[in-house]
Amino acid sequence: MNKTFATPQEGLRDTVTLNNGVRMPRLGLGVFQVKDGNQVKEAVLNALETGYRCIDTAAIYGNEKGVGEAIRASSIGRDELFVTTKLWNDDIRRGNLQGAFEASQERLGLEYLDLYLIHWPVENRFAAWDFMTELQEKKCVRAVGVSNFMICHLEELLAVSQTVPVINQVEYHPYLQSRPLHNYCLEKGIRLQAWSPLMQGKVLKDEVIQNIAAKYGKTPAQIVLRWELQMGVLVIPKSVHPERIRENCDVFDFDLSEDEMYLICDLECDQRNGADPMNFNF
Numbered sequence: 001m002n003k004t005f006a007t008p009q010e011g012l013r014d015t016v017t018l019n020n021g022v023r024m025p026r027l028g029l030g031v032f033q034v035k036d037g038n039q040v041k042e043a044v045l046n047a048l049e050t051g052y053r054c055i056d057t058a059a060i061y062g063n064e065k066g067v068g069e070a071i072r073a074s075s076i077g078r079d080e081l082f083v084t085t086k087l088w089n090d091d092i093r094r095g096n097l098q099g100a101f102e103a104s105q106e107r108l109g110l111e112y113l114d115l116y117l118i119h120w121p122v123e124n125r126f127a128a129w130d131f132m133t134e135l136q137e138k139k140c141v142r143a144v145g146v147s148n149f150m151i152c153h154l155e156e157l158l159a160v161s162q163t164v165p166v167i168n169q170v171e172y173h174p175y176l177q178s179r180p181l182h183n184y185c186l187e188k189g190i191r192l193q194a195w196s197p198l199m200q201g202k203v204l205k206d207e208v209i210q211n212i213a214a215k216y217g218k219t220p221a222q223i224v225l226r227w228e229l230q231m232g233v234l235v236i237p238k239s240v241h242p243e244r245i246r247e248n249c250d251v252f253d254f255d256l257s258e259d260e261m262y263l264i265c266d267l268e269c270d271q272r273n274g275a276d277p278m279n280f281n282f
Contacts, residue, residue, distance in 0.1 A: 014252060016234070018166035019189040020136075022143045024082055024115070026229055027249055028054025030195060030236035036063040043240045044070035048081075050246050056169075056236040057108075058086035058119060059100060064107035072109060083110060086119040086147060087132070089282060093124055097131040101140070116141045117169060121153040121277060126160055133163045145169070147195075148277040151184045158188070169193040172233055173203050174224060174264050175271040186232070193234040198224055199273050208263050216254055219247055226251045227264045 015023045029047040034040045040063040044055055048070070057067045064085060071081065085108065091100035105113065116135065118128055132144040145167030146157070158164065168185055172178060172194035185192050198204060204220035213220045221237070225248060228235050237248045256264075275282075 016191065018143055018191060019164055020143055020166055022114070022166070024143075024166075024191075024234070025052075025054035026234050027225070027251070028052060028056050028082070028084075028234075028236045029245065030056045030238040031063055031067060032058070032061055032195070032238055034061070034063055034238065034240055036066045038066075039240055040066035041070040041073070043245065045074060046242045046245050048074045048076050050242075050249060052245070052249060053080055054082040054084070054236070056084045058117075059088045059091070059104050060086070060119065064104055068107060068109040078110070082114040083108065084115040084117065085113060086117040087128060089120050089122045092118065092122050092128045095124060095127065097128055101131075101135065105140075112139065113141045115143045115145060115167060117145045117147045117167065118149075120148045120280065120282075121146070121150070125153075126157065129157060129161055129163070133161065136163075143167070145190075148275075150277050151181055153277070154184065154188070154190070164188055165190050167191050167193050167234070169195055169236075170277070171196050171272060171274050172228065173197055173199040173273075174206070174209070174227065174267040175199060175203055175269050176273075177265065177268045179268075182231075182233075191234055192232070193236065194228055195236060196273050197228055197233075197235040197237050202273065203267075206267060208267060212256070212260050212263070218251075218254070221248060222251050223256070224264075226254065226256055227261060230256055230261060 015025050017023050029052050031040050057064050085104050135141045136144050143166045145165040147169040149168050168190050182192050198221055209220045209223050213223045225235050239245050
């Protein structure tokens with residue numbers, strides 16, 4: 001592994017400062033494929049009661065309304081929360097930018113969003129980025145970023161805009177570490193955030209990870225999440241089970257050794273679980 005790849009250990013701090021000065025939790029709850037209504041509402045409420053303050057949704061997930069209901073039903077002040085949603089591909093292609101934003105805002109029931117992302121690098125994304133940066137200037141959103149952007153997409157974006165994304169949310173786990181992309185983002189001040197950080201459970205069966213988990217008395221999921229955090233990657237594991245939601249955030253009371261970090265880094269095999277940002281058809 002390239003020695004310059006891993007970012008410095010950030011200790012037990014549970015937030016990071018993004019490149020525009022906004023602070024964001026390092027760990028949040030993802031709600032991809034969580035049903036709208038009671039399922040997503042209960043999951044978000046459980047997460048907030050457990051101590052989560054970051055919730056990641058998207059227009060295409062179809063559960064923004066339930067996320068908003070959970071936020072309003074909780075006792076957590078709005079200024080303590082960090083809510084992310086995403087602009088969907090069809091709206092970007094059609095130029096339905098203002099309408100899509102207002103619809104997400106209405107479903108969530110929020111006066112402002114903490115983070116707004118371009119969901120995939122589709123055509124018309126530069127116009128979408130200009131619109132999103134205007135939203136940030138108007139303080140409708142606190143920060144803007146992208147999702148599923150590879151180096152070529154980021155280079156194209158930065159060639160036409162002075163606004164650097166605060167986040168690039170991509171598939172990331174021990175089997176898909178995207179080291180050149182991670183290095184590029186580090187150089188540009190863009191935080192990498194992992195979707196599918198546990199590879200939907202597939203990586204948890206790895207013997208290396210299970211052996212390290214046994215050493216620390218932790219679960220394989222906790223070992224993977226801790227490795228990602230020590231790599232400087234933000235994580236948004238998804239779960240609807242209260243015990244798993246609690247388990248996934250109990251990762252700030254131990255540190256993996258350098259040798260253990262390298263053992264997990266050596267698991268890289270360029271294995272995707274989701275769509276390829278360079279070849280998708282939706």
